[in-house]
Amino acid sequence: METTSRTLGRSGIEVSALGFGCWAVGGEWQAADGQPLGWGKADDEESVRAVHRALDLGVTFFDTADVYGTGHSEEVLGRALGGRRDQVVIATKWGNVFDPDTRTLTGTDDTPEYARRALTASLRRLGTDHVDLYQLHLSDADPHRAAELRDLCEELVAEGLVRAYGWSTDDPERAAVFAKGTHCTAVQHRLNVLQDAPQLVELCERLELASVDRSPLAMGLLTGKRREPLEAGDIRSRPPTWLEGFGGDGSGADPAWLGRIEALREILTSDGRTLGQGALAWLWARSPRTVPIPGFRTVAQAEQNAGAIAKGPLDAGQLAEVDRLLGR
Numbered sequence: 001m002e003t004t005s006r007t008l009g010r011s012g013i014e015v016s017a018l019g020f021g022c023w024a025v026g027g028e029w030q031a032a033d034g035q036p037l038g039w040g041k042a043d044d045e046e047s048v049r050a051v052h053r054a055l056d057l058g059v060t061f062f063d064t065a066d067v068y069g070t071g072h073s074e075e076v077l078g079r080a081l082g083g084r085r086d087q088v089v090i091a092t093k094w095g096n097v098f099d100p101d102t103r104t105l106t107g108t109d110d111t112p113e114y115a116r117r118a119l120t121a122s123l124r125r126l127g128t129d130h131v132d133l134y135q136l137h138l139s140d141a142d143p144h145r146a147a148e149l150r151d152l153c154e155e156l157v158a159e160g161l162v163r164a165y166g167w168s169t170d171d172p173e174r175a176a177v178f179a180k181g182t183h184c185t186a187v188q189h190r191l192n193v194l195q196d197a198p199q200l201v202e203l204c205e206r207l208e209l210a211s212v213d214r215s216p217l218a219m220g221l222l223t224g225k226r227r228e229p230l231e232a233g234d235i236r237s238r239p240p241t242w243l244e245g246f247g248g249d250g251s252g253a254d255p256a257w258l259g260r261i262e263a264l265r266e267i268l269t270s271d272g273r274t275l276g277q278g279a280l281a282w283l284w285a286r287s288p289r290t291v292p293i294p295g296f297r298t299v300a301q302a303e304q305n306a307g308a309i310a311k312g313p314l315d316a317g318q319l320a321e322v323d324r325l326l327g328r
Contacts, residue, residue, distance in 0.1 A: 006291055008186060009164070009204075011185035013164065015061035016060040018061075018280065018291070019293040020294065020295075024296065026068035029105065031105050037235055038068075038233060041233060042076075051081065052080060055088070058306065060087060061091070061293070062077055062081075065137055070100040070104065072100075075126075081126075092126065092135070094115055094134070094137055095110060095138040097114075110149065131163070133162075133164050133166060135167060136169075143173070143174055157183045166184060167187060170189050172200050187204055187211060208289075212291050216292035221253055223304075268282065268322075276304060281308060281311060282322060
């Protein structure tokens with residue numbers, strides 16, 4: 001069964017069933033303590049070529065954030081989409097404060113006033129007059145403050161600056177706060193074959209929200225290529241506490257995670273799929289609400305990920321077999 005497009009929640013906005021995440025496109029950046037927060041160096045020219053290739057292969061949904069590369073990801077995406085804005089759906093995020101001169105994350109700001117300033121800056125970097133999906137990037141923001149930000153997002157929709165909005169959070173209760181807004185249409189959350197999120201998937205299905213799936217390839221583990229040590233500028237070389245599956249000493253993938261992946265290899269690579277394409281196929285089978293957004297920064301990665309679209313989701317039997325193999 002071929003899957004080429006999905007509706008972005010209750011917004012009515014149609015997107016390709018596969019979106020592309022632009023975190024890695026931002027290049028290197030860091031926390032105030034020197035913790036790397038990017039995926040290592042990125043070649044801007046190659047990133048632009050990769051976006052163009054993705055468009056040619058039918059990908060119409062691109063997810064970024066103002067803080068990725070401290071503004072650089074938005075700038076590169078805006079440049080790549082120049083002249084083709086009407087062909088795509090752009091999602092970005094706000095809530096983090098950063099210094100682009102030093103490429104450093106400096107803090108957070110959850111005020112409505114900052115949200116407006118952040119949106120103005122994102123529109124400038126993206127070279128557009130509106131954002132299709134505007135997402136709160138503070139996963140553990142106070143729910144009462146979030147209600148204020150939800151109301152602000154409704155104002156932004158009324159002003160034509162934003163078409164729809166959502167929250168990037170792994171907490172179903174927080175996601176439900178935003179979901180009370182008429183134009184809330186998505187929750188961005190972690191979801192992959194190794195890390196299911198049944199409560200959030202159920203929330204999305206019940207409230208007709210899109211499940212925008214970050215880490216669909218488990219930060220690269222599900223591509224089968226993360227066995228080697230990682231470069232110093234890569235967040236996975238010094239993984240923060242929330243990043244599971246990698247050794248804290250920069251040694252690469254956790255052997256226990258690799259063992260689970262090996263147990264799934266045969267089923268995920270069925271029907272001529274690569275391991276990564278099988279991981280995306282699992283997400284499509286998991287729910288009709290899912291829109292995975294694997295990262296990319298090269299033409300080869302764009303082609304590899306987009307190749308999953310024509311192969312479509314796993315079937316019900318394969319989905320059940322994955323649960324059996326993982327003991328779920």
